[in-house]
Amino acid sequence: MSPAWWAWVATRDSLTARLIEAGAGRPFRVCLLDQRLGKPRRDEAQALGLPLDRLAWLREVALCLDERPWVVARSVAPLAHLRGQRLERLGERSLGSWLFRQPDLVRSPIEVTAAPAPFHRLTGPWGRRSVFRHGRFAVLVQEFFLDAMTDELGLPSR
Template structure:
């Protein structure tokens, strides 16, 4: 039977999240970060590649929304943007074997969308990680760990994010783990 796109209720969305500079700090408030999710919260290199390796059949990206939007106040502060300044915001589902595993949100300041950065607005269903990790000009900053305000079972409870820098430009990538990703026996 061919795999369909991710079958997920529309109410699944990026939850409000408390961010910590380290896994250890987040673990003081939520021991779950030290369990099976730890692997996914600390993956070095391309998170997309790690998800692809976990797949038995197929990995794909579904765009939930993308376009110019106002980042949250916390995101704007993290990116040193003025309040209410527009940025390119991309939200996607990362799906493996027909099931959503991760919600991802990327905030890209307008200053990063010039020159080679124009490609960031035209990724379509291509994973952002494939672009960032194939381009030596982008460098990842330290990973942060997030504790999400989950709305119900099946919604993200844990997240990770980092800044990617290219010269004076920085973009913010957040990956919100759905519990089925780290509760399934096949880690990758």
């Protein structure tokens, strides 16, 4: 991986905040693609240590600069641990801006893939995922950087 991409893929603070900064004045928007209860994919359940066929809160968004998607993200939060967190009310507000306000937030190591997002047609160089925990609440956040971001920021192809 090029150092330029490593700087994006390995960042452990808020991607939302970094995108806004890198966007240099381009309007930022979380475009809500899907938000529902459903069964996580097998690899998602495994990453969360969740028995297969348990319901989870699933959310898919595109992180857009100037209405162009730079990142697509899918988050999976086991229902049993939601405990009244009003995630369905987030709408087009960034999950990251809520998460990073939680004082006891713990983030797992970040796993990286060169495979495309299994939930979206747009392609890009890298994907990553990690689990955030705050108390008993857990959410797996999977983020895929897209070709539009490579172009707009003049980043190397990988």
